[in-house]
Amino acid sequence: MTGRGIDQILPHPGDPALREPSVTDARTYVNLADLAGGSFRRPVGFGWPWGDALAVLDDYAPDIRLFNLETAITAGGRFAHGKAVHYRMHPGNLPCLTLVRPDVCVLANNHVLDFGPRGLADTLDTVAAAGIAAVGVGRDVEQAHRPVVLPLPSGGRVLIAAGGMASSGIPRDWAATANRPGVALVPDLSHRSADALAERALVRKRKGDLAVVSLHWGSNWGYTVASDQVRFARRLVDAGVDLVHGHSSHHPRPIEVYRGKLILYGCGDLINDYEGIRGFQAYRGELRLLYFATFDRGEGTLAALRMVAMETKKLRLRHVSCDDAEWLRSSLEHISLRFGTRVGREPDGTLSVRIA
Template sequence: MTEGTAPAAAVTLALAGDTMLGRGVAERLELTADPADFFDAGVRDLFARADLVLLNLECCVSDRGRQWDPLHKPFHFRAPPQAATMLAELGVHAVTLANNHALDYGEDALLDTLDHLSAAGIRTVGAGADLARAWEPAVLEAGGLSLSVLGVTDHPPDFAATERRPGVAYADLCTGVPDRLTSTVAGLGGDAVLVCVHWGPNMTAAPVTHVRRSARALVGAGATLVAGHSAHVFHGVAGPVLYDLGDFIDDYIVDPDLRNDLGLIFLVTLDEHGPQRLAAVPIALDHCRTRIADPAEAGWIRHRFAAACAELGTEVRSEAGTLTVDLRPSAE
């Protein structure tokens, strides 16, 4: 906010986790791009009522390329071009592409992803045609408030953009937080600064040591909100750090203990002083379709989220089926 201008109104930022639109979801997208075929009315209404919607797009969007796999991983995710239209009609304003699937089908497919999303009016962070563009933030505006968004990932190094090659914004967080990352965060303007980080291993119930250390460094550098993903299950919240958003839509096998088919949509209230309140709404991921959780599922989610937050020193309140957290205290 500049001197002499009226304070920005509070806005609602909707955050969703890993959004995998390949494989079985892609097969459905070949037939329909109607968001109603992928998300129930309750999920769609949450996005419609939010001022800004951002998620982690864990696939490329292209009909070109071939599997590129320097790490010999078992999974490669590619969605057809109409996926961009579906996301736009769902109400998505921006996505982060900084993750370990952005280059699953090579450089051409990543460049297509950027083009298809841009044509649909969706902003991107965390990947680009070269190093500078991969690290370029996006500035989102709503209700007179400006939100600077940066996307980075701590794996894999083979996907890192260079001065001459497309790729992702890569930061080796296991050995410490690089100066490039902290200085970039420190240089971001706007009323609020969101850093989206794809960090840590899959299928963990809580943030690992280097993730917690990195979160503190990012907040110290000037991030007013940190939203993580990679574990495929939601983690707890500590101050302005949402350690893992979990999954949003996919066709994955379900772990019977961690229940990666049960998750949350995170609604953050922001004003010119930063994030103030979190309202988390329980969701359930069926095969290639996501819906509001039923009462039994919501009870499991509520118990797990409250326990995960308690381990980080955060209190969770339940209000009419929504889980709320005060985001104003400092992280850990």
């Protein structure tokens, strides 16, 4: 979430005006972070929000880097009517995104249209000009539903389809249609909807390919995964999907390995401007995770899942203490036990899912 307060600390901050019930200036969130973690000089460099995560990404050097980008990238557009919270990042701050070299940005979420069709068009144009694939939105429904296909260095491909649900805060009238730009909206948690979403990722799948569905769903806070969400995710796997990449919650949610395939019910935020916001301290929202999943390409099964724990301070990611890493490990394991998932800790502090 590189908009709003994060945008304001970068070299090219956009218009800080907001229309939230209690906040009318995005710099307020920067001031709250100052109070929580200590003040710092602005503007910061483009790499500041990523902090220690930059070296972690370089060390792991993943073949495919997949992010949910939860902001419009625009200097124009109009505030979406009826929304309480709006996120935008100035296009001049795009290097904050490109320096981590994302291959794919999922845009099927509840902030991509915060500044209307103009803001969406600007976002698509800016991302495309940077050579980043976008998935889950489009200028019409055909483009919004179109999967991204990426080659792997060692052969085979990754096929990625994305969708979003109203449960995450996406207005239903944001759904893309034949003559309206918008989001690939998943209407419900039915088998029919799961099969349709899976088919987008599977229609071009060949032997040796991996199929991914990225899904923006569920509430911002809370560990509960409803039974119909579990059924939906498992239906995707039963159809042939190898990874379900869930997001929306501001903190990590349970992890399941189902039939050898990885289901992340909610990855939590990685970057946001929530540092000084109070009210949900029990979830330790300042603690973040980078997920590194390795797959057996022959079967699409999970070979390993490593997670690197980070925390945010002064709106910048840094390594966590041993105690905080243990808190995350214990919490993840506790909320994932219903799925039989065990979370361990490696000697270097990395968290790992134990594959049966």
